[in-house]
Amino acid sequence: MAKELLKVTDLKQYFPIKGGMLGRTINNVKAVDGISFTVYEGETVSIVGESGCGKSTTGRAILRLDEPTSGQVEFNGEDLLSLSKRQMRAKRKDLQIIFQDPYASINPRQTVRQVLEEALQIQNVVPKSERDAKIAELMEVVGLGAHQADRFPHEFSGGQRQRIGIARALSVDPKLIIADEAVSALDVSIQAQVINLMKKLQREFGLTYLFISHDLGVVRHISDRVIVMYLGKIVEMGDKKSIFDNPQHPYTKALLSAIPVPDPEPEKKQERIILQGDVPSPIDPPSGCRFHTRCPFATEKCKVDVPELRAEDYMKEGHVGACHYMKEIEEGTHKPNY
Amino acid sequence: MTKATDTLIEEPILEIRNLQTSFFTDKFEVKAVDGVNFAVPKGKTLGIVGESGSGKSITSLSILRLIQNPGKVKGGEVIFKGENLLDKTEAQMRQIRGNEISMIFQEPMTSLNPVYTVGQQISESFQIHQKMSKKEAMLRSVEMLKLVGIPSPERRVKQYPHELSGGMRQRVMIAMALACDPELLIADEPTTALDVTIQAQILELMKDLQNRLGMSIIMITHDLGVVAETCDYVAVMYMGKVVEYAAVKDLFKHPKHPYTVGLLNSLPRHDIDLEDEELQVIKGSVPSPADMPKGCRFAPRCPFASEICRERLPDLEESEDGNQIRCWIYTDEWDGEPEVNVNGERTS
Numbered sequence: 153m154a155k156e157l158l159k160v161t162d163l164k165q166y167f168p169i170k171g172g173m174l175g176r177t178i179n180n181v182k183a184v185d186g187i188s189f190t191v192y193e194g195e196t197v198s199i200v201g202e203s204g205c206g207k208s209t210t211g212r213a214i215l216r217l218d219e220p221t222s223g224q225v226e227f228n229g230e231d232l233l234s235l236s237k238r239q240m241r242a243k244r245k246d247l248q249i250i251f252q253d254p255y256a257s258i259n260p261r262q263t264v265r266q267v268l269e270e271a272l273q274i275q276n277v278v279p280k281s282e283r284d285a286k287i288a289e290l291m292e293v294v295g296l297g298a299h300q301a302d303r304f305p306h307e308f309s310g311g312q313r314q315r316i317g318i319a320r321a322l323s324v325d326p327k328l329i330i331a332d333e334a335v336s337a338l339d340v341s342i343q344a345q346v347i348n349l350m351k352k353l354q355r356e357f358g359l360t361y362l363f364i365s366h367d368l369g370v371v372r373h374i375s376d377r378v379i380v381m382y383l384g385k386i387v388e389m390g391d392k393k394s395i396f397d398n399p400q401h402p403y404t405k406a407l408l409s410a411i412p413v414p415d416p417e418p419e420k421k422q423e424r425i426i427l428q429g430d431v432p433s434p435i436d437p438p439s440g441c442r443f444h445t446r447c448p449f450a451t452e453k454c455k456v457d458v459p460e461l462r463a464e465d466y467m468k469e470g471h472v473g474a475c476h477y478m479k480e481i482e483e484g485t486h487k488p489n490y
Numbered sequence: 491m492t493k494a495t496d497t498l499i500e501e502p503i504l505e506i507r508n509l510q511t512s513f514f515t516d517k518f519e520v521k522a523v524d525g526v527n528f529a530v531p532k533g534k535t536l537g538i539v540g541e542s543g544s545g546k547s548i549t550s551l552s553i554l555r556l557i558q559n560p561g562k563v564k565g566g567e568v569i570f571k572g573e574n575l576l577d578k579t580e581a582q583m584r585q586i587r588g589n590e591i592s593m594i595f596q597e598p599m600t601s602l603n604p605v606y607t608v609g610q611q612i613s614e615s616f617q618i619h620q621k622m623s624k625k626e627a628m629l630r631s632v633e634m635l636k637l638v639g640i641p642s643p644e645r646r647v648k649q650y651p652h653e654l655s656g657g658m659r660q661r662v663m664i665a666m667a668l669a670c671d672p673e674l675l676i677a678d679e680p681t682t683a684l685d686v687t688i689q690a691q692i693l694e695l696m697k698d699l700q701n702r703l704g705m706s707i708i709m710i711t712h713d714l715g716v717v718a719e720t721c722d723y724v725a726v727m728y729m730g731k732v733v734e735y736a737a738v739k740d741l742f743k744h745p746k747h748p749y750t751v752g753l754l755n756s757l758p759r760h761d762i763d764l765e766d767e768e769l770q771v772i773k774g775s776v777p778s779p780a781d782m783p784k785g786c787r788f789a790p791r792c793p794f795a796s797e798i799c800r801e802r803l804p805d806l807e808e809s810e811d812g813n814q815i816r817c818w819i820y821t822d823e824w825d826g827e828p829e830v831n832v833n834g835e836r837t838s
Contacts (some may be wrong), residue, residue, distance in 0.1 A: 202685035286821065309775050312544075339541035339712070341772035344756035348768050366685070371756035396760065410690035411760050412715030416739045418761070426694060427687045430655045 163223035311342035390471030524730035537721035609647035798827030
């Protein structure tokens with residue numbers, strides 16, 4: 153078994169809502185509410201879910217870009233949350249992040265060379281004399297020309313700019329890259345180029361990815377394992393094949409069935425489960441199973457008992473779901489109420 | 491199975507001929523829409539697909555004459571029910587917009603007015619186009635909200651846009667667009683800003699309303715999944731031109747233009763496992779409109795491009811099955827490899 157690189161235990165991220173005359177905390181947005189998972193060296197784990205499920209917050213909390221409320225984040229056996237700010241900054245050499253919007257995450261007043269040089273300088277990865285060579289190498293690695301290093305970000309197209317974001321993340325030789333919707337803003341033809349590049353870099357440099365995305369097509373293509381989140385909780389987790397071919401949680405099933413298939417006459421026509429209503433507010437999430445307000449299989453028990461992640465005997469090793477009725481639904485003894 | 495040939499028999503509700511829309515800067519002219527032709531058959535849905543900058547949104551804005559300075563519709567015809575919209579006066583256009591042709595935009599928050607209630611905004615078109623009283627219009631607005639599936643419409647009608655979720659706002663936009671029972675609905679990326687489970691609700695709603703009200707729809711999107719699911723016909727646009735027009739089943743089963751094939755192949759799918767294969771990509775990126783290729787617009791990125799492609803622009807030609815294609819490979823003048831494997835099927 154590969155080595156555990158990242159281990160997240162009972163991570164919580166609450167954002168306080170201030171109000172009232174004294175500006176006291178009157179409530180919390182429970183963006184991430186007690187999640188645990190492990191990422192092994194060299195693999196790609198994706199976190200999927202809709203807006204507000206807490207997937208981006210999870211990525212930011214791991215890097216301590218927002219300080220988590222509670223929980224543990226172990227990286228290479230070391231607890232990141234107990235580090236001082238200065239130690240954490242040094243640690244970020246090993247954990248890098250790529251953001252969705254390359255327009256917003258790269259300083260428009262710096263040339264690409266300055267952007268990359270700054271990263272190299274802060275983490276002091278290579279001696280000053282070798283920096284130029286390293287920058288040229290990085291540019292080539294991400295498929296840009298070394299001669300383009302003195303241009304400004306606006307002189308590049310969206311896809312090229314995302315390559316610059318990747319080059320910046322790679323510049324400090326990280327072990328783990330968190331990619332937060334890294335290809336979502338790109339047109340499909342460009343998106344495919346960037347995905348292929350990321351896979352190639354993973355093979356060459358032995359990188360580990362935590363890939364955060366709402367696009368299940370991209371996720372199926374890039375991941376080894378998948379985590380599905382809903383309203384701050386993990387509802388299902390497992391290897392890619394199990395999640396896509398044998399989803400157990402009703403939310404995962406609904407999510408997969410809602411994606412339009414680019415084929416007007418698909419071979420295996422899947423039944424679409426249309427969920428009623430919207431995602432409830434994370435300020436005051438539903439009791440019991442958080443999905444019960446929209447779940448076609450929900451019972452009285454779901455409104456009260458919080459389901460834990462667990463496996464049924466027929467599920468593949470490592471595949472877990474948080475639903476009281478996985479087995480009954482699988483066997484067809486528990487029917488949807490619509 | 492519907493074939494594109496039916497379009498010739500079915501009377502089109504809208505026909506666009508050689509539409510040209512440009513944006514002018516001090517230095518040069520950007521031809522955003524560069525001679526576009528297509529027809530929307532009555533009661534059917536036409537999809538317009540393309541990537542950013544292909545001109546799909548500008549085409550729809552040109553139809554409603556909503557192009558603003560420095561843009562200008564330079565030429566062509568937009569024939570709606572036998573009349574050219576480009577010849578209409580501004581006052582006549584106001585009678586058509588929101589009444590006979592309606593539009594829904596991508597971002598409902600920016601297209602709804604934040605300081606009016608939802609009811610006031612829907613009522614407006616009843617008051618303007620159907621000369622209803624305020625009270626009558628408000629009652630009809632409640633009915634419209636009910637039609638688009640908003641729970642407790644009597645209460646919702648008095649709320650402001652910020653009090654609604656994204657999916658609800660898009661339902662309000664649809665209610666507004668459908669208020670005067672339009673014959674043509676133009677939907678510009680109506681579900682792009684929404685989560686997939688909400689997208690499924692909205693697409694279902696649009697389909698259902700089309701069946702009940704019998705309107706025609708132009709669906710502008712970059713999402714090939716949405717096209718496959720909602721459209722009858724598709725026009726694929728690239729750099730201001732239609733490169734392929736086909737019945738939806740033909741397009742997905744037998745794509746002909748190398749660009750269409752490239753788009754379909756580069757799309758990672760949630761329902762197909764490529765195992766460890768790489769995604770096929772379209773090399774390079776869309777050229778700047780200021781640096782328009784002389785021949786076929788796609789030639790610099792096309793894996794099959796030959797001499798003629800780089801020199802001369804092919805026409806959009808109708809093939810035997812009634813579909814249309816703009817590519818030299820399918821003409822007698824083709825000067826490249828005699829047998830080309832564009833989509834896994836050999837052409838000769």
